[in-house]
Amino acid sequence: MAVDSKSGNDMEHKSNIRIEPWGEGDLPLLKKLLGDPAMTEHLGGPESDEQLIKRQARYEKLVESGKGRMFKVVLQETGEAVGSVGYWDSSHNGEEIYEMGWSVLPGFQGRGIAGKGAALVIAAARADGKHRFLHAFPSVENPPSNALCRKLGFTLVEECEFEYPKGHFMRCNDWCLDLL
Numbered sequence: 001m002a003v004d005s006k007s008g009n010d011m012e013h014k015s016n017i018r019i020e021p022w023g024e025g026d027l028p029l030l031k032k033l034l035g036d037p038a039m040t041e042h043l044g045g046p047e048s049d050e051q052l053i054k055r056q057a058r059y060e061k062l063v064e065s066g067k068g069r070m071f072k073v074v075l076q077e078t079g080e081a082v083g084s085v086g087y088w089d090s091s092h093n094g095e096e097i098y099e100m101g102w103s104v105l106p107g108f109q110g111r112g113i114a115g116k117g118a119a120l121v122i123a124a125a126r127a128d129g130k131h132r133f134l135h136a137f138p139s140v141e142n143p144p145s146n147a148l149c150r151k152l153g154f155t156l157v158e159e160c161e162f163e164y165p166k167g168h169f170m171r172c173n174d175w176c177l178d179l180l
């Protein structure tokens, strides 16, 4: 079921959005988000078509696997899909956690879209209630993503070495949100 951002106290923002579960037809959106050099500057570079097809299959099965949820972010006004936001099971420093990620197409950045999508997804993770702590690990060189964590109420834990995607290590900030 789609969840919209209008019911919150964010009516002043320019773009109202909703989130919808990631679906079978969303590979083209995934290609625009994770197959693009500029979009993946802080994510280890663009994924190949083969990697994207595998990721699409993982996203489609994520809910039934019980290991997280991935959504697309859709503009209320036009129905256009402009980004992704989601959370998944992970472990960090020996602790089982939720990890969160977000991505918004360049033409739609700076309008509060990631912030609104992330707020809806945080509420979903809280309702799932499997883990108490939700972490995000943006590169230290990614100001918008770090600003987003701060805006959403995450606490900065520390700078750390983080592997994403597999085999690619980068300097990241560990941000944590207590869902209780």
Ligand SMILES: CC(C)(COP(=O)(O)OP(=O)(O)OC[C@H]1O[C@@H](n2cnc3c(N)ncnc32)[C@H](O)[C@@H]1OP(=O)(O)O)[C@@H](O)C(=O)NCCC(=O)NCCS
Pocket (backbone or CB within 6 Å): 038, 039, 040, 042, 043, 101, 102, 103, 104, 105, 108, 109, 110, 111, 112, 113, 114, 115, 116, 137, 138, 139, 142, 143, 144, 145, 147, 148, 151
């Ligand atoms: C990170 C990303 C999702 C943000 O999307 P967005 O819809 O533009 O985000 P929002 O508009 O909700 O918020 C961005 C915040 O960053 C701030 N910001 C933007 N550029 C900034 C900069 N250079 N320095 C500091 N803050 C900055 C904005 O002011 C805004 O904060 P505000 O609402 O308090 O003003 C988007 O930049 C993106 O998709 N980047 C590429 C993929 C990526 O790196 N994903 C994150 C992986 S951890």
